[in-house]
Amino acid sequence: MREVYVAGIGITSFSRLEYPLVEIAAYPALMALRDAGIKKVDQVYVANMGSGRINGQTGLASAVVDHLSLTPAAAETIENGPASGASAIKQGYMAIASGMYNTVMVIGAERMREVNPLEATDFVATLTHPLAEYIYGITLPSLAGMFARMYMDKYGVTSRHLAMVAVKNHKNALDNFYAHLHEDITIEGILDSPEASTNNPFVADPLRFYDVCPVSDGGACIILTTAENMKKLNKPMIKLAGIGQATDTHCVHERNDPTDLLAVREAARQSFAMAKIKPENVDVAELHDAFTILEIAESEEVGFFKKGEGHKALEKGLTKIGGKLPINPSGGLKAKGHPVGATGVGQAHEIVLQLRGGAAKRQVKNAKIGFTCNFGGFGNNVVCLTFIKEN
Amino acid sequence: MREVYVAGIGITSFSRLEYPLVEIAAYPALMALRDAGIKKVDQVYVANMGSGRINGQTGLASAVVDHLSLTPAAAETIENGPASGASAIKQGYMAIASGMYNTVMVIGAERMREVNPLEATDFVATLTHPLAEYIYGITLPSLAGMFARMYMDKYGVTSRHLAMVAVKNHKNALDNFYAHLHEDITIEGILDSPEASTNNPFVADPLRFYDVCPVSDGGACIILTTAENMKKLNKPMIKLAGIGQATDTHCVHERNDPTDLLAVREAARQSFAMAKIKPENVDVAELHDAFTILEIAESEEVGFFKKGEGHKALEKGLTKIGGKLPINPSGGLKAKGHPVGATGVGQAHEIVLQLRGGAAKRQVKNAKIGFTCNFGGFGNNVVCLTFIKEN
Numbered sequence: 001m002r003e004v005y006v007a008g009i010g011i012t013s014f015s016r017l018e019y020p021l022v023e024i025a026a027y028p029a030l031m032a033l034r035d036a037g038i039k040k041v042d043q044v045y046v047a048n049m050g051s052g053r054i055n056g057q058t059g060l061a062s063a064v065v066d067h068l069s070l071t072p073a074a075a076e077t078i079e080n081g082p083a084s085g086a087s088a089i090k091q092g093y094m095a096i097a098s099g100m101y102n103t104v105m106v107i108g109a110e111r112m113r114e115v116n117p118l119e120a121t122d123f124v125a126t127l128t129h130p131l132a133e134y135i136y137g138i139t140l141p142s143l144a145g146m147f148a149r150m151y152m153d154k155y156g157v158t159s160r161h162l163a164m165v166a167v168k169n170h171k172n173a174l175d176n177f178y179a180h181l182h183e184d185i186t187i188e189g190i191l192d193s194p195e196a197s198t199n200n201p202f203v204a205d206p207l208r209f210y211d212v213c214p215v216s217d218g219g220a221c222i223i224l225t226t227a228e229n230m231k232k233l234n235k236p237m238i239k240l241a242g243i244g245q246a247t248d249t250h251c252v253h254e255r256n257d258p259t260d261l262l263a264v265r266e267a268a269r270q271s272f273a274m275a276k277i278k279p280e281n282v283d284v285a286e287l288h289d290a291f292t293i294l295e296i297a298e299s300e301e302v303g304f305f306k307k308g309e310g311h312k313a314l315e316k317g318l319t320k321i322g323g324k325l326p327i328n329p330s331g332g333l334k335a336k337g338h339p340v341g342a343t344g345v346g347q348a349h350e351i352v353l354q355l356r357g358g359a360a361k362r363q364v365k366n367a368k369i370g371f372t373c374n375f376g377g378f379g380n381n382v383v384c385l386t387f388i389k390e391n
Numbered sequence: 392m393r394e395v396y397v398a399g400i401g402i403t404s405f406s407r408l409e410y411p412l413v414e415i416a417a418y419p420a421l422m423a424l425r426d427a428g429i430k431k432v433d434q435v436y437v438a439n440m441g442s443g444r445i446n447g448q449t450g451l452a453s454a455v456v457d458h459l460s461l462t463p464a465a466a467e468t469i470e471n472g473p474a475s476g477a478s479a480i481k482q483g484y485m486a487i488a489s490g491m492y493n494t495v496m497v498i499g500a501e502r503m504r505e506v507n508p509l510e511a512t513d514f515v516a517t518l519t520h521p522l523a524e525y526i527y528g529i530t531l532p533s534l535a536g537m538f539a540r541m542y543m544d545k546y547g548v549t550s551r552h553l554a555m556v557a558v559k560n561h562k563n564a565l566d567n568f569y570a571h572l573h574e575d576i577t578i579e580g581i582l583d584s585p586e587a588s589t590n591n592p593f594v595a596d597p598l599r600f601y602d603v604c605p606v607s608d609g610g611a612c613i614i615l616t617t618a619e620n621m622k623k624l625n626k627p628m629i630k631l632a633g634i635g636q637a638t639d640t641h642c643v644h645e646r647n648d649p650t651d652l653l654a655v656r657e658a659a660r661q662s663f664a665m666a667k668i669k670p671e672n673v674d675v676a677e678l679h680d681a682f683t684i685l686e687i688a689e690s691e692e693v694g695f696f697k698k699g700e701g702h703k704a705l706e707k708g709l710t711k712i713g714g715k716l717p718i719n720p721s722g723g724l725k726a727k728g729h730p731v732g733a734t735g736v737g738q739a740h741e742i743v744l745q746l747r748g749g750a751a752k753r754q755v756k757n758a759k760i761g762f763t764c765n766f767g768g769f770g771n772n773v774v775c776l777t778f779i780k781e782n
Contacts, residue, residue, distance in 0.1 A: 001490045052444035052470075052517065059472035059518040062772040065638045072637035072657050075772055076468040079443075087467045090491075091482055097489035099392045100481075100634070126443060127450040172511075178555035211406045232510060243491070246463035266463050279436075339597045381453040 001097045006387070007225040008036025009043040009349045014180045014218035014337030016113050021048075021055045024339075025064045025109035028221035032105065036223050037233055042101035044068070044075040047088035047108040048341035051077070051321075054114045058138050064107065067374070074101070081127045082290065083376030085110065085220070085344020086383035090243050092224045101227040102226050108345030109219035127377045129251050141212060143252055143378045144291040145204030150179060150259050150292055152206060155308040159206055163191045164314050165336055166210045167293035172321060173331025175361035180216045180337030211292040216337030220345035222352065236356045242277070242386030244270025256267045261301045264373060268302035272370070275386035279303030282325060283367040284354045286347035288375035289332040295319075298373050299327060302384065326364045329354065344374035348385060355389040397629040397778070398616040399427025400740050405571045405609035405728030407504050407757045412439075412446045415730075416455045416500035419612035422774065428624055433492035434461070435466040438479035438499040439732035442468070445514060447503045455498065465492070468742055472518045473681065474734020474767030475499065476611070477774035483615045493617050499736030500610040513605045515731070517653050518768045524591065529762050532603060534643055534769045535682040536595030541650050542684055543597065547608050547701040550597055554582045555705050556683035557601045563712060564722025566752035570734050571607045571728030602683040607728030608726045611736035627747045633668070633777030636663025651718075652692045652775040655764060659693035662762070666777035670694030673716060674758040679737035679766035680723040686710075689764050692719060693775065717755045720745065735765035741775060746780040 010031025017024055025046055033039060046061040048277035057063065061075035080087035086107040092104040115123050125139040133143075141321060151157055167187055190200040190210045200208045230237060246266035252258050272278060277300060287302075289295035296310040304325055305313045313319060319327040330336045330350035351370035353359045372388045401422025417439055424430060437452040441646060452466035476499040481497040506514050515528040516670065524534075542548055558578055564570035581591040589695055591599045621628060637657035643649050663669060670693060675736045678693075680686035687701040695716055696704045704710060710718040718782035721727045721741035742761035744750045761778045 009430040047438050048442060049449055052441060053449070056444075056517055057521055058440055058444070059768050059772065060471065061471065062518075062638055062768050063520065066641035066771065071639055074481075074636035074774075075638050076482070077471060079449065079468040090465075091467070091485070092585070093484070094485040096492050097491065098485040099486065100485050126447055127453075130448060131455065246466035247453055247466050248462055250454050250457040260533060263463060345525065352631070377450050377453050380457065381450065 002099060003098045004093050004224050004240045005225050005227060005230045005232055006222060006240065006352050008032040008164065008223040009352050010035060010221040011178050011346060012219045013075065013178045014216040014339055016355040020058060020066050021051055021109060021111040022113055024065050024217060024219040026109045026378050027066050028219045029068055029105060029107050032221040032223045041070060041073055041103045041105040041223065043068060043095050043104045044073055045088040045091050045106045047084035047147060047345060048075045048077055049079055049081055049084055050340065051125060055111055066281060080381055081387045082340050082377040083381055083383045084341040084373035085345055086372060089222060089344065089348055089385060090383060091246060093243055094242055095225055096226055102229060104168065105221060106224065106345060107219060107221045110341045111217050112215050112339060112340035113217050114259030117215065130253050137336060140378060141204040142350060143205065144293065145207050147258060148206050148293040149375055151297060154259055157296060157311045160187065161296065161311040162189050162211050162292040162312060165289060165295045168320055169289060169328050169332040169334040172329050172362055173335030176331050176336055179331040179335055180214050181335045185210060186215045188389050207291055210240040213259060213290045213333040213338040216339040218337060218339030218342050220342050221348045222345055222348050237390040238355050239388045239390055240385065241388040242271040242275030244268060244384045247381045248379055252378050261297055261379045263379050264298055264301040267382040267384040271384040271386045275388060277386065281369050282371045283326050283369050284351065284364040285325065285371040286331060286350050287327055287373045289328060290338055294375065295327060302373055321362055321364060329359065329362045329364055344383065347372040347374060351387050355387055393485050393490060394618050395487045395615050395631045395678040395745050396430065396618060396621045397613060397631065398621065398626060399423040399614040399623055401426060401612040402737060402740050402742050403677055404569045405607040405730055405737065408608040412442055412448060412500060412502040413454050413458050413696055415502055415608060415610040416439050416498045416625055419460050419610045420459055420496060420498050423612040423614045432435055432464055432494045432614065434486050434495045435461060435464055436479040436482050436497045437468045438736060439468055439476035439501060440472055440475055441501060441514060441731065458592055470774055472767040473731050474735055474765040474774045475732040477763060477765035477776055479737065480613060480739055480761055480776060481636065481774060483632055484634055487615055487617055493620060494611060495615045497610045497615065497736060498610060499733030500712040501730035501732045502608050503606050503730065513777065523642050531769060535684065536598050538649060539597050539684040542688060545650055548687060548702045549583060551559045551578065551582065552687065552702040552705060553602050553683040554578050556680060556686045558579055559711055560680065560719050560725040561721040561755055563720050564726030567722050567727055568605040568724050570722040571605050572726045578602060598682055602777045604681045604724040604729040607730040609728060609730030609733050611733050611740045613736055613739050628781040629746050630781055631776065632779040633662040633666030635659060635775045638772045639770055645767050652770045653765050654770050655689055655692040658773040662775035662777045666779060668777065670762060672760050673722060673762045674717050674764040675742065675755040676716065677741050678718055679722060680719060680725045680766045681729055683725065683765065686718060712753055713756060719752065720753045720755055721772050728747050735774065738763040738765060
């Protein structure tokens with residue numbers, strides 16, 4: 001199996017973007033080509049969830065490869081809901097490791113603004129089971145609300161812990177130019193002040209407005225290549241060292257214990273095993289905090305903290321930049337934003353930036369091993385990646 | 392690079408199916424598992440074009456993997472328009488060749504019946520360029536009509552040649568239980584009789600009703616595995632020996648010569664080179680005859696016949712079953728049907744059946760090398776596969 005390295009990266013603002021979906025995909029791709037110092041690739045993957053449904057465009061990858069003048073490169077669109085991005089990176093890895101292609105561009109792009117904001121939740125709910133969940137009113141926020149309530153009851157997590165995730169990640173996002181939300185929130189402001197009930201209303205009890213990620217447009221790109229090609233490029237040797245993926249029951253209510261995120265556990269285990277490292281070796285991580293409770297739960301399931309102790313690690317400040325294991329230095333989905341199909345590529349972008357030492361004010365010192373957890377559906381399809389900086 | 396073999400195959404009728412999309416995907420998958428004699432796979436790919444848009448379901452692969460009780464296997468949806476099927480088979484190949492997974496299930500599934508028949512063309516036209524083609528009224532049939540007109544002018548192809556493709560493929564489909572159309576048509580009936588103008592009206596001049604494939608629902612499945620695993624299964628050694636893929640300009644009018652299908656030529660060249668064979672070694676082929684003119688054009692571009700001579704080979708009967716190189720023994724998209732995302736997997740299904748010697752009345756004698764051409768957009772993304780039966 002050939003080893004696979006990161007040749008270049010690019011990203012757009014995660015925000016409300018005015019330009020068409022194809023441009024949202026092309027912009028970070030051009031940045032990544034320039035970053036890598038190359039002009040051609042053999043294969044383009046575009047991770048996207050909603051182009052057919054909300055943008056009226058299918059065959060997105062074919063349109064993008066032409067728009068970038070990269071024909072006749074092969075091109076496919078990869079869809080795995082909110083985990084589309086890391087899934088596409090996995091395909092890129094296998095394309096190179098198999099010897100089929102030498103240089104692969106992986107783009108994630110989503111243009112959500114074409115959905116009426118009131119219908120965005122409905123669009124994302126096309127991920128739920130149409131007959132056993134959705135018709136009963138289940139949406140992703142409602143699943144997350146029920147999950148949070150069970151988790152809080154079982155492990156003593158409080159609304160204050162959830163708010164601490166939001167405050168930490170919003171703070172990190174202040175130093176990320178590309179983040180969607182640049183808003184310096186405090187526990188006092190969103191929980192304790194008299195205005196809290198109006199500026200931070202309940203979305204899906206116990207989750208409030210500031211527990212939920214924004215609806216973002218955005219794109220990100222990562223170019224992968226062989227060790228041999230890396231010799232020609234003057235770039236740090238960031239290796240895509242581990243990949244893990246696991247699925248779980250489509251319906252959350254079919255799980256023996258809904259607070260157990262089996263797919264997260266299994267995906268992380270595979271990723272660490274492939275990279276030949278342990279969770280405690282990780283220096284920086286991007287976890288899928290579409291809802292604040294998920295950052296806490298995932299930090300335990302992937303093995304950073306014992307089950308039920310993620311919120312204690314948060315309390316102690318271990319997951320802040322400067323702490324033992326900074327989580328979501330980019331701002332996470334919570335504050336950096338969540339352009340669905342682009343999110344996993346965005347997470348990888350942040351980790352590569354951190355391992356290159358290029359994250360400026362939000363830099364995690366001496367970061368050599370980075371990890372991402374990209375969470376599809378409500379934990380029914382999870383992809384975890386491990387990146388290692390070689391000397 | 393590890394070699395990749397076909398362990399099992401399955402298919403639904405290509406037809407108007409009553410059952411939900413997840414079932415359309417699951418049914419051929421269960422057939423393929425039984426055919427292979429296995430119960431587990433490491434990865435599931437689902438090729439599909441329209442689930443988000445027309446079936447209101449995203450994360451299709453996650454739903455399918457759960458429905459089949461194949462969790463925690465990895466799962467992704469692959470979209471490349473009408474070439475989604477062969478694209479998904481390519482991913483399956485790389486997953487195994489890279490050493491990442493040992494056994495991969497590739498499903499193609501589409502449920503078109505949720506689209507109002509009058510809107511099916513509009514749905515497929517989401518593949519065209521939204522700003523440079525679609526707003527001017529361009530659809531796939533209209534592109535095919537213009538392409539046919541140019542091709543006929545340039546090479547002396549006539550409406551009679553187009554009808555000969557339809558008659559041949561309809562005849563082949565009579566012996567295919569799973570084909571959408573079982574209708575024994577004749578040149579007399581669809582072209583020469585007084586009723587021809589009513590029972591075979593123009594769709595996009597010069598293309599008439601019988602020059603165009605039906606709008607089908609359907610699913611197909613192919614399970615791939617390693618040479619080592621094949622030893623445990625009592626199955627013929629059908630090797631996925633060659634894969635080629637190429638993209639071309641998204642807009643047909645940007646091509647120097649729109650009658651040149653560059654992506655078909657390049658994808659076929661790659662596929663043959665990888666399989667270390669030449670076009671003349673092929674015993675049986677499934678070409679993407681969404682429109683009759685495409686079978687003629689592709690038979691030239693892939694290298695079976697010289698440019699401009701495909702219609703002469705057709706006239707001579709070379710492409711009939713029993714001829715020198717039978718094309719579309721299954722009935723092709725024209726008569727077997729075209730459930731968009733499933734089509735490429737269906738083509739592979741037919742070739743494997745032929746190489747196994749299991750195609751009954753439509754069997755091509757002594758077929759050892761088979762080839763498929765899966766044509767995305769209007770030739771903007773083409774995937775060609777070569778299968779070889781080993782002794």
